[in-house]
Amino acid sequence: MKLPKSKADHDDPDYVNCPGYKNVNTGWWDGSQIYGSSEAATAALRGQHPDGKLILTEEAGGIFLPRDPDGNVLTGFSNNWWIGIEMLHTLFALEHNTLCDMFRKSYPDWSGYVSRLAF
């Protein structure tokens, strides 16, 4: 079994006495597992939809999260993936898109880009 080592953060000279490690995700409970930890990732997951919806694929049997050519799921954070986590990521993506539809119906003049589930 191989475990990748955490990379020591050398940004501060005191790392010798007290090591630190950079967090590649946002440190907030901000839904970055759904929307990604960068503006570019969020834009890619939303696609060009004017209402800010997340991209989902419709297949025989239901609506699913999109996948790359290797079959890896495309979502905000997809490490340690398994069926249970896929269920919840799909559920929250569907909830996001349902709320986008609801807001569009109630507020036709809103810009779609800011919509995002709040945690």
Place this chain on the structure above:
Amino acid sequence: MDNKQKRTFQPSLFERAGIAIFRTINKHIPWYKLPGLLGAFNLSALRMELRAYNLHDGYPSASPHHGNPQDVPMEDKRYLKARHSDGKFNALELPLMGCAGIRFGRNFPRSECQKPTEEELWTPDPRLVSDKFMARKEGGFIPATTLNLLAAAWIQFQTHDWFNHEMVRALSGRIFLD
């Protein structure tokens, strides 16, 4: 090593008074049994108390790591009201606080977390700890009857976007277990 690490958050006199008052009240009544609005103020005091005394910066000082409004200008004013996906601008004075690519906060000050020696790190051996605590004892499998696998999925879903350390990708940087 700095023994007196400067706190990023200092509660004001008024806030410290609120913390002290609710601490006294909470000896008799927990926050969730107080009337709604008072309970909300209690939660706010608990938040300030934890932030001031139980959350320590991963860096020796806020500057320059957490940024400032001059060096990290907000390119679009909509982030005053909308989330920035990089995690920036949640604190306007320290715009990089908690964003992707900086260190996570910690519950112990850095002065109490000196780097261990290799010997200290491997004593006790993690494998020994695992064998002692995780070994299946006589009597075999004990099923968990109060929760199912969805609980594990829910906990992972809620927390797995929280922190993930940058990894050494090169093969030479890996620890081999066999």
